[in-house]
Amino acid sequence: MAQQAENQPTTTSSTHAAINTEVRARAKRSAPSQVWYFVRRWPVLPLVVMVVLLVAGIFAPSVAPADEIEQSLGFRNYPPTWGKATEFNVVPDPADYDLTITKERSAYNRAKKNSFPKTKFILGGDNLGRDVLSRVIFGARISLKVTAYALTSGIIVGSALGLAAGYFGGWTDEILMRLVDSWNALPFILIALVIAQQFLHNGGAAEGVIIFLIALVAWPPFVRQVRADVLTIRSLDYVMSARTAGASNLRIILKHIVPGTFSTILVVASLRVGQLILTESTLSFLGAGIPDPIPAWGKSVSDGRNFIEEAWWISFFPGLAIFLVVMSLNFFGDWLRDRLDPRLRQLE
Incomplete structure (x- = not known):
């Protein structure tokens, strides 16, 4: 005990010295270097893109400069005016x-x-004379809506199965894991196209069908990640103490295990949002997504593929929106994982 007491001041002094060294190193950095350090340490650009996405999706009727479905055939494939x-x-x-x-x-x-x-045709007009910028803005609303419903169902179903597999183990774990393996082996795009063909309506499937199809691929990643966390948590002392005290399985899961999986669920969800948006855009591009005349990014890209030489902007700007949103969400998910996991935390 005396030796530990003697070592404690030394450890504290070393920590303060390291902190002071880091502060002095930051102070010596040039302004561009400090800006780069801040951008690299915090997800500034991804957050900007995500805020723009949320604002565009929530306030689309107020933000859009024109009606997203109004056609002006006299201005078909009209080039961007840039304001x-x-x-x-x-x-x-x-x-x-x-x-x-x-x-x-x-x-x-x-x-x-x-x-x-x-204010109209800032990003040009499409093949039916509709404002491209307005359709990109309203497409953000559709992507947010579809992804929110699909992701919520995926979190609920996937987390519940992961908790059951990790906590009970045995045959329950084996059956659920083989179910996930079998589910991941299914050709989702082909199955989605077949199902969507049964509900085609005005050039696409009903919105509820699209949400259901995307929800089918939303839940498997949560099962494995949550199960891995539960396998670790269930053997900890406080969980064993609760079991010894006579707590029921449901109480142990809800009060002692679920809180320990929140960070994992949050990281997987942030990484999964971009993939779900990409899935919705893929289905819309293939004609099995959101029906006309509702704007969707994938459908807008598909509408412009036949005019790519004379009107490149029809496909380019919706495709750029997909790229920026998916990239930003992936970067944000990686940053969140690094911040929540001390083993992966990058301080420099």
Whole structure:
């Protein structure tokens, strides 16, 4: 005991010295180096993309500059204006026309049809004259909605099966793990296409069907990760003490084991969101996703593939949105895993 007391001040002094050394090293860094250190240490760019996604999805009707399904065939494949004024931005003023006269009313309608506000077609128009930017913004809402429902069901089902497999073990564990192995071996895309074909509606499947299909691939990763955590937690002293005290299995699972799996569930969920968005976009691209005229990123990419040479923007901007969101979510998931797991924490 005396020796430990003597060593404690030495350890404390070493810790303070290490901290002071780190602080001095940071102070010596140049401004660009400090910015790079901050960006590398904290998920700044992924968070910016995720905030933009949430704002666009939640407030799409207020953020979108135009109606996402309004067609203007006179402006099919219209190139991006980038917000600059064009010859078509002169919107007619109703006060300049006598709308009580049929001829004047027709002239006003023609002038209105051949013009658009400056906020429209910033990223161009698609093959039906719909505003690409508005469809990208409303596509974020569809991706968030579908992914939220599918991920929630995946967390509930996958975590419950993982808890049962890890806690009870034996035949329960063996059967559930073989079920997961068999499920992962199924060709999901082919099965999804077959199921979606039975519910095709206006160029796609019903929204509820898409949520169900994506939920089918959302739960397996949670089973294995939660099971691995439960196998470790169930042998800890406080769990053994609760079992010795006569606590029921349900109480032990809910009060002592589930809280220890929260960090794992959170990390798996953050990594899984991007993959589910990519799955929804894949189904929409193949024509088995969200039906027309509801905008979806994958469907928008598919709509522009036949016009890729003359109107590249139709496919490019929805594809760019998919890339940025999936990449940001994966980076954020990796950062979250590093922060929650002390063994993987990167301080420098």
